[in-house]
Amino acid sequence: xxxxxxxxxxxxxxxxxxxxxxxxxxxxxxxxxxxxxxxxxxxxxxxxxxxxxxxxxxxxxxxxxxxxxxxxxxxxxxxxxxxxxxxxxxx
Numbered sequence: 880x881x882x883x884x885x886x887x888x889x890x891x892x893x894x895x896x897x898x899x900x901x902x903x904x905x906x907x908x909x910x911x912x913x914x915x916x917x918x919x920x921x922x923x924x925x926x927x928x929x930x931x932x933x934x935x936x937x938x939x940x941x942x943x944x945x946x947x948x949x950x951x952x953x954x955x956x957x958x959x960x961x962x963x964x965x966x967x968x969x970x
Contacts, residue, residue: 883893885900889907894900902924905911911921913928917935922928930952933939939949941956945963950956 883895885894885897886892887894887900887903887907889904892903894903905923909923911923913922913925914920915922915928915931915935917932920931922931933951939951941950941953942948943950943956943959943963945960948959950959
């Protein structure tokens, strides 16, 4: 169906769920209701706060299957994989 019934009244973007609309609306107001208890930094999404908190906890849930090095973020693991493949997409 693909219907997106929840529309932002400021920019007219539309969303599948009311929750997605609420998160989006924070981009217009700079509302950041999620507070890191360790450093006081604020975030507009709980998922971003949870990812940030790995800096304080040392959690590194993403592991390279070639050398066992661990990373805080999946994107860092993907970049690291280039070391093993020899691929250099930005050169």
